[in-house]
Amino acid sequence: xxxxxxxxxxxxxxxxxxxLEGGPWxxxxxxxxxxxxxxxxxxxxxAKKYTPWLSGSFRVRYVFSGILARRSRDGKFVEIxxxxxxxxxxxxxxxxxxxxxxxxxxxxxxxxxxxxxxGALVMNMIAEKADEAVDAIRTIIGTDVxxxxxxxxxxxxxxxxxxxxxxxxxxxxxxxxxxSHPAIYRYLNTQMFPYKIKFKFSGCPMxxxxxxxxxxxxxxxxxxGAPEVDQGLLRKMVEEGKINPKELVESCPSKAIAWDEExxxxxxxxxxxxxxxxxxxxxxxxxxxxxxxxxxxxVGAHAQGHFGPKLGRAVxxxxxxxxxxxxxxxxxxxxxxxxPRRHRIGDMIIRRGFKVISEVADKTxxxxxxxxxxxxxxxxxxxxxxxxxxxxxxDWSRSLVKEYFSEG
Numbered sequence: 001x002x003x004x005x006x007x008x009x010x011x012x013x014x015x016x017x018x019x020l021e022g023g024p025w026x027x028x029x030x031x032x033x034x035x036x037x038x039x040x041x042x043x044x045x046x047a048k049k050y051t052p053w054l055s056g057s058f059r060v061r062y063v064f065s066g067i068l069a070r071r072s073r074d075g076k077f078v079e080i081x082x083x084x085x086x087x088x089x090x091x092x093x094x095x096x097x098x099x100x101x102x103x104x105x106x107x108x109x110x111x112x113x114x115x116x117x118x119g120a121l122v123m124n125m126i127a128e129k130a131d132e133a134v135d136a137i138r139t140i141i142g143t144d145v146x147x148x149x150x151x152x153x154x155x156x157x158x159x160x161x162x163x164x165x166x167x168x169x170x171x172x173x174x175x176x177x178x179x180s181h182p183a184i185y186r187y188l189n190t191q192m193f194p195y196k197i198k199f200k201f202s203g204c205p206m207x208x209x210x211x212x213x214x215x216x217x218x219x220x221x222x223x224x225g226a227p228e229v230d231q232g233l234l235r236k237m238v239e240e241g242k243i244n245p246k247e248l249v250e251s252c253p254s255k256a257i258a259w260d261e262e263x264x265x266x267x268x269x270x271x272x273x274x275x276x277x278x279x280x281x282x283x284x285x286x287x288x289x290x291x292x293x294x295x296x297x298x299v300g301a302h303a304q305g306h307f308g309p310k311l312g313r314a315v316x317x318x319x320x321x322x323x324x325x326x327x328x329x330x331x332x333x334x335x336x337x338x339x340p341r342r343h344r345i346g347d348m349i350i351r352r353g354f355k356v357i358s359e360v361a362d363k364t365x366x367x368x369x370x371x372x373x374x375x376x377x378x379x380x381x382x383x384x385x386x387x388x389x390x391x392x393x394x395d396w397s398r399s400l401v402k403e404y405f406s407e408g
Contacts, residue, residue: 013043036109038077066146083147088175107133120154146188157201167203168221174321194339205275218298223290226270234286300346316368326364
């Protein structure tokens with residue numbers, strides 16, 4: 001009696017995929033079979049219980065960013081991922097998506113991904129058609145390849161005035177303006193920087209785009225002075241039980257709010273207001289952001305770096321988004337000149353001191369009010385330190401050490 005031959009890893013894997021296609025729920029395997037995805041490589045990986053893919057590299061003419069590659073362990077398949085720049089706020093029109101699908105079908109494996117913190121659109125392309133695909137992405141879709149390597153990562157803006165009543169400036173226009181500006185656009189496909197650079201745009205101090213914690217250049221809507229209070233409407237909301245004025249007072253982190261029980265009026269000290277927006281969220285529209293609106297420019301934030309995570313540092317208050325271009329281009333030049341490999345802008349500040357930023361701001365933003373911690377503490381606290389603050393903390397820590405040893 002002859003021995004029965006054991007099924008191969010591929011055969012076992014294909015059986016597993018058949019099982020995954022069953023059941024009353026939608027099957028991702030069925031959807032993958034509709035594409036040109038190398039399903040055999042996936043099946044073999046399932047059977048072996050480890051990924052069938054190894055890292056790889058792939059070059060496309062004149063493009064140095066946004067293209068990632070991997071190959072199967074047996075060398076039969078090569079998969080090319082194109083990261084592409086996407087519309088501000090991730091608003092995809094049907095005409096835009098039709099163009100994306102057209103390119104994905106003609107030059108790719110008909111599979112798209114939305115991934116990462118910024119929601120970048122990733123197109124999976126066929127290696128032999130990669131050069132043509134880059135041209136198609138630019139001419140048919142009207143966007144570009146990029147967003148990986150030592151260059152600009154995908155820009156990100158909160159939906160801003162399109163969806164949010166709290167937006168203090170047009171984040172969507174701001175992102176489009178900055179990304180398409182010739183001084184910025186020229187770097188989108190080239191790996192020129194010591195490490196990556198991120199721009200993020202938040203419409204208000206609530207910072208839904210997480211610009212203050214994850215962006216080298218953060219542009220956050222704010223205002224100068226106290227919030228605007230409609231006393232009549234506020235009084236009505238209090239009488240109807242929609243607002244508890246005592247809670248408004250207690251929730252203010254800087255104790256800038258006072259409630260006059262006799263006059264039934266709310267008073268806010270603009271010199272103490274930290275733009276936390278607690279009162280605005282609780283009592284909108286009776287309390288709104290102030291009318292003297294600005295865009296706070298912060299630099300140096302990132303979640304991972306050589307010197308640990310850090311928040312951005314407020315540099316200046318801008319009147320319009322156009323003001324950021326001279327500052328950004330000058331600082332990027334300094335960054336390329338001074339920063340070691342794999343250091344972010346925040347790391348450069350730690351190594352070189354905040355005076356690098358101050359010198360650029362003095363040169364490019366001479367008439368702009370500085371974003372001091374006292375005026376905008378909520379979007380500055382925990383940030384990279386100025387040189388004066390650094391010295392203050394060094395002196396303080398030395399005094400503690402001296403005190404400790406003197407007591408011992």
